[in-house]
Amino acid sequence: MIIGAGVVGAACAYYAGRAGLTVAVVDRGPVAGGTTGAGEGNLLVSDKGAGAELDLALWSAGLWRELAEVLPERIEYEAKGGLVVAPDETTLKALRTFADGQRAAGVHAVEVGAGELRELEPHLAPGPAGGFHYPQDSQVQPAQAAARLLAASGAEVYLGEEVTGFLLERGAVRGVRTGRRELRAPAVVNAAGTWGGRIAELAGVELPVLPRRGFVLVTEPLPRVVRHKVYAADYIADVASGSAALQSSAVVEGTPSGPVLIGATRERVGFDRSLSVEALRRLAVQAAALFPVLADVRVLRAYHGFRPYLPDHLPAIGADPRVPGLLHACGHEGAGIGLAPATGQLIAAALTCAETPLDPHPFRPDRFGPDRFGPDGSGPDGSGTAATR
Amino acid sequence: MPTSPSDRGADPVDLAVVGAGPAGLAAAVTAAGLGLRVTVLDAGERPGGQYYRHPAPGLGAARPETLHHGWAAFARREAALRAHESAGRITYLPSHHVWTVVPDGGRWTLHAVAGPEERAAAVRARAVLLATGAHERQLPFPGWTLPGVVGAGGAQAMLKSGLVLPGRRVVVAGSGPLLLAVAGSLAAAGARVPAVVEAASYTGYAGRAPALLRNPGKIGEAATYGGALLRHRVRLLTRHAVTEAHGTGRVEAVTVARLDRDWRPLPGTARRIPCDALAVGHGLVPQLELATGLGCATVRAADGTIALELDARQRTSVPGIWSAGETGGIGGAELALAEGELAARAIAGAAAPAALVRRRARLRAFAAAMGAAHRPGAGWTGWLRDDTEVCRCEEVPAGCVREAVEDLGAGDVRTVKLLTRAGMGWCQGRMCGPAVAALAGEGASSPGGAAPDRRPLSCPVPLRHLAELPATDG
Numbered sequence: 072m073i074i075g076a077g078v079v080g081a082a083c084a085y086y087a088g089r090a091g092l093t094v095a096v097v098d099r100g101p102v103a104g105g106t107t108g109a110g111e112g113n114l115l116v117s118d119k120g121a122g123a124e125l126d127l128a129l130w131s132a133g134l135w136r137e138l139a140e141v142l143p144e145r146i147e148y149e150a151k152g153g154l155v156v157a158p159d160e161t162t163l164k165a166l167r168t169f170a171d172g173q174r175a176a177g178v179h180a181v182e183v184g185a186g187e188l189r190e191l192e193p194h195l196a197p198g199p200a201g202g203f204h205y206p207q208d209s210q211v212q213p214a215q216a217a218a219r220l221l222a223a224s225g226a227e228v229y230l231g232e233e234v235t236g237f238l239l240e241r242g243a244v245r246g247v248r249t250g251r252r253e254l255r256a257p258a259v260v261n262a263a264g265t266w267g268g269r270i271a272e273l274a275g276v277e278l279p280v281l282p283r284r285g286f287v288l289v290t291e292p293l294p295r296v297v298r299h300k301v302y303a304a305d306y307i308a309d310v311a312s313g314s315a316a317l318q319s320s321a322v323v324e325g326t327p328s329g330p331v332l333i334g335a336t337r338e339r340v341g342f343d344r345s346l347s348v349e350a351l352r353r354l355a356v357q358a359a360a361l362f363p364v365l366a367d368v369r370v371l372r373a374y375h376g377f378r379p380y381l382p383d384h385l386p387a388i389g390a391d392p393r394v395p396g397l398l399h400a401c402g403h404e405g406a407g408i409g410l411a412p413a414t415g416q417l418i419a420a421a422l423t424c425a426e427t428p429l430d431p432h433p434f435r436p437d438r439f440g441p442d443r444f445g446p447d448g449s450g451p452d453g454s455g456t457a458a459t460r
Numbered sequence: 461m462p463t464s465p466s467d468r469g470a471d472p473v474d475l476a477v478v479g480a481g482p483a484g485l486a487a488a489v490t491a492a493g494l495g496l497r498v499t500v501l502d503a504g505e506r507p508g509g510q511y512y513r514h515p516a517p518g519l520g521a522a523r524p525e526t527l528h529h530g531w532a533a534f535a536r537r538e539a540a541l542r543a544h545e546s547a548g549r550i551t552y553l554p555s556h557h558v559w560t561v562v563p564d565g566g567r568w569t570l571h572a573v574a575g576p577e578e579r580a581a582a583v584r585a586r587a588v589l590l591a592t593g594a595h596e597r598q599l600p601f602p603g604w605t606l607p608g609v610v611g612a613g614g615a616q617a618m619l620k621s622g623l624v625l626p627g628r629r630v631v632v633a634g635s636g637p638l639l640l641a642v643a644g645s646l647a648a649a650g651a652r653v654p655a656v657v658e659a660a661s662y663t664g665y666a667g668r669a670p671a672l673l674r675n676p677g678k679i680g681e682a683a684t685y686g687g688a689l690l691r692h693r694v695r696l697l698t699r700h701a702v703t704e705a706h707g708t709g710r711v712e713a714v715t716v717a718r719l720d721r722d723w724r725p726l727p728g729t730a731r732r733i734p735c736d737a738l739a740v741g742h743g744l745v746p747q748l749e750l751a752t753g754l755g756c757a758t759v760r761a762a763d764g765t766i767a768l769e770l771d772a773r774q775r776t777s778v779p780g781i782w783s784a785g786e787t788g789g790i791g792g793a794e795l796a797l798a799e800g801e802l803a804a805r806a807i808a809g810a811a812a813p814a815a816l817v818r819r820r821a822r823l824r825a826f827a828a829a830m831g832a833a834h835r836p837g838a839g840w841t842g843w844l845r846d847d848t849e850v851c852r853c854e855e856v857p858a859g860c861v862r863e864a865v866e867d868l869g870a871g872d873v874r875t876v877k878l879l880t881r882a883g884m885g886w887c888q889g890r891m892c893g894p895a896v897a898a899l900a901g902e903g904a905s906s907p908g909g910a911a912p913d914r915r916p917l918s919c920p921v922p923l924r925h926l927a928e929l930p931a932t933d934g
């Protein structure tokens with residue numbers, strides 16, 4: 072039984088079904104009605120430093136390639152590649168170190184000079200010192216991907232039904248209760264995304280998933296002015312310390328139907344649905360700095376979503392040792408679409424006690440001791456609206 | 461005063477009015493009369509909104525008033541607007557499309573795209589009145605994208621502002637009282653109107669006799685239309701709909717069929733009517749982007765559309781934001797005038813005259829009765845074939861929407877949009893929204909019923925405007 076028909080729940084259903092399990096999915100809304108519907112569909116390895124998340128992303132990148140072969144074309148899988156632009160020499164140097172770490176993990180990263188940059192992206196503003204091309208970065212249409220994965224999973228689907236509680240027997244989960252019925256199952260997967268903390272609470276455990284808002288700008292349809300996923304790299308200071316966290320700016324990219332997508336900002340404001348003019352301003356500034364031609368196009372719409380984030384910016388994936396029968400697959404922050412297939416594989420493996428090519432330990436759901444982070448659940452980087460993906 | 465967006469220190473005005481239709485105009489003039497400093501921003505080039513459309517001065521129309529009921533009421537208010545403008549009490553900003561209203565330290569900032577050159581403009585205000593009116597509701601059918609098929613209200617507007625006819629033999633179809641007015645104007649302007657095809661039945665009003673009886677003016681209006689229609693030998697077919705338009709380069713004929721109570725076409729009742737134009741509309745839909753962007757609460761109105769929840773003094777659920785006219789539910793120009801005046805009085809802290817309060821209540825009740833009678837029946841989707849285009853901007857056929865709903869688990873407009881692109885084009889779903897909602901099974905039955913589309917930008921905004929906004933630490 073999977074709670075959540077977003078891309079993560081759909082991927083769990085797909086791989087659990089392929090592992091021979093009988094699966095049901097329940098969601099209080101329609102398919103992809105949560106954060107998945109607000110996501111941009113970037114499948115990126117370029118923005119992740121060496122570590123557990125990158126390993127998950129690389130595994131996923133391969134799985135997405137396979138899925139593109141079997142799912143309908145409408146998922147719009149496209150391996151268009153990413154281009155990270157360094158405005159100056161200092162950034163370029165830092166980017167090199169960052170890319171070295173990524174290469175060791177299996178990422179293809181190709182340094183491109185200033186001249187080549189302009190060949191790859193003719194409308195790019197003059198001036199950048201250089202950049203890196205990441206051919207593995209690719210793209211899907213998130214809602215289509217979730218809907219098609221779910222349809223292909225063969226799962227029984229209950230839409231428009233909210234999970235209001237768990238069926239427990241001697242402390243173990245035996246199913247869920249919805250507004251309409253009881254659904255019994257020996258295992259329940261919490262794939263409720265940004266609302267995963269609430270589901271955990273219903274089962275009596277804590278999982279500090281919080282919302283992180285993001286805005287995206289969509290322009291009028293344009294001829295092909297942007298060919299890759301393009302963003303500028305700005306390093307957070309001390310690269311030498313080894314904490315080479317990449318602070319990336321708005322990703323600019325063209326879509327097959329013409330509009331250019333510019334996104335997304337990041338800010339912690341709870342579930343605030345009001346328009347942040349400041350967020351739109353930052354996206355516009357960054358987009359126009361990369362591609363000056365964009366200054367003169369019109370923005371048709373802006374939308375936002377709430378990324379599910381956990382304090383250490385890694386998702387929670389796997390069985391919860393505190394409650395037998397309960398598994399989690401949530402908290403993927405700004406990368407849930409990219410990370411969904413590997414997450415589904417890990418969940419399927421956990422349900423069937425199979426081996427996985429990746430150590431799931433960093434993602435264990437009970438890793439958040441009460442005292443490890445601030446009382447507001449804020450993690451080590453207390454960022455505001457820094458425009459990063 | 462309009463300011464450049466970077467001029468944040470500017471003195472706020474007492475009231476910013478968005479929209480210069482009957483509601484906005486009445487509000488601005490009343491508020492200025494009560495001593496408030498007012499700025500009016502309107503997307504149109506001339507005051508009057510949808511109702512008081514009038515020919516551009518160059519067109520040489522001698523008497524625009526012949527096309528309007530209540531022209532005098534408008535002329536009086538327009539004169540008052542000009543007088544307050546010269547006295548410096550009202551700043552009137554035509555061709556200003558407000559794209560968002562944001563809270564700003566206890567005040568409001570309105571951002572607009574101004575003029576054909578698309579300048580950026582911003583206005584700060586202590587209170588905001590949203591009088592943004594409505595747009596036409598379109599329900600698609602096979603052939604509706606053919607040249608010669610026009611909106612009924614659009615045809616009326618064309619007549620009023622440019623004095624052009626959409627064709628020589630024009631069928632008028634859809635639902636709502638506007639159809640009679642449109643047919644009357646078309647006939648008066650020299651078009652042949654072979655039929656007015658109305659999907660509802662006017663007997664629907666009969667059950668609401670009290671509301672009708674309290675609105676003698678409306679009966680008079682209807683009688684006028686009826687008389688004009690008789691004179692021009694226009695046939696009125698109730699409980700009928702145009703279920704298809706035919707033609708190659710342009711509409712040449714329409715198929716008209718009888719409907720059951722739920723607007724399902726009855727087999728064996730179809731027949732063809734030759735024509736060279738079709739004016740079609742199914743009433744109006746409140747234009748709520750700015751209000752929903754601010755988080756104003758909404759309700760489902762009797763006609764099935766989503767409208768703002770307003771109290772007796774025209775307040776929205778967001779303190780400091782007021783609204784009047786069609787945004788609170790479709791109700792016509794007379795009601796818009798009354799509400800505009802009520803809102804202005806409330807904002808200025810003046811008492812509301814009892815007669816005005818009564819007039820509003822009476823007109824609202826009438827509007828609700830009419831809205832209920834003309835609310836589209838669930839069966840109308842039966843005349844959509846799978847290959848009928850529903851979203852014109854993105855060319856999405858009905859079959860594609862049905863697949864998303866039936867096979868892929870989309871249960872609402874947003875998910876249909878994400879899965880099919882219906883509503884992602886230039887009009888941002890203003891045109892296809894009601895049709896997609898019906899196909900998705902959204903509507904009366906959904907709990908609370910009122911989930912308005914959210915469009916954080918109420919019109920396209922040059923990216924440069926966004927980039928040049930003053931930075932804040934957000």
Ligand SMILES: Cc1cc2nc3c(=O)[nH]c(=O)nc-3n(C[C@H](O)[C@H](O)[C@H](O)COP(=O)(O)OP(=O)(O)OC[C@H]3O[C@@H](n4cnc5c(N)ncnc54)[C@H](O)[C@@H]3O)c2cc1C
Pocket residue numbers: 074075076077078079080097098099100101102103104105106107108109110111112113114115232233234235262263264265266267270284285286287334335375376377378379400401402403404405406407408409410
């Ligand atoms: C602006 C923006 C841009 C983004 N861009 C990208 C990108 O380019 N690439 C990328 O990989 N990621 C991106 N993301 C992140 C990505 O969208 C998310 O990580 C991902 O969609 C999370 O998927 P999910 O299935 O976990 O959650 P969701 O899609 O939110 O699904 C959770 C589901 O659980 C349901 N649910 C919740 N509570 C209950 C309950 N009690 N009962 C029943 N059902 C319940 C919800 O209705 C929902 O459908 C972006 C996010 C935002 C906001």
Ligand SMILES: Cc1cc2nc3c(=O)[nH]c(=O)nc-3n(C[C@H](O)[C@H](O)[C@H](O)COP(=O)(O)OP(=O)(O)OC[C@H]3O[C@@H](n4cnc5c(N)ncnc54)[C@H](O)[C@@H]3O)c2cc1C
Pocket residue numbers: 478479480481482483484501502503504508509510511512556557558559591592593594595596612613614616617638641642744747750784785786787791792793794796918
């Ligand atoms: C196409 C059409 C034809 C009609 N024909 C008739 C008819 O023949 N007979 C009849 O009785 N009634 C008719 N009506 C109804 C009548 O027009 C309304 O009842 C009346 O105009 C309502 O007044 P209002 O002030 O609420 O809105 P409106 O008159 O609609 O005025 C709203 C104004 O707000 C402006 N606006 C909207 N959004 C913004 C924004 N974001 N920024 C700046 N400005 C904005 C619009 O440009 C418009 O000027 C028609 C309506 C329409 C839409």
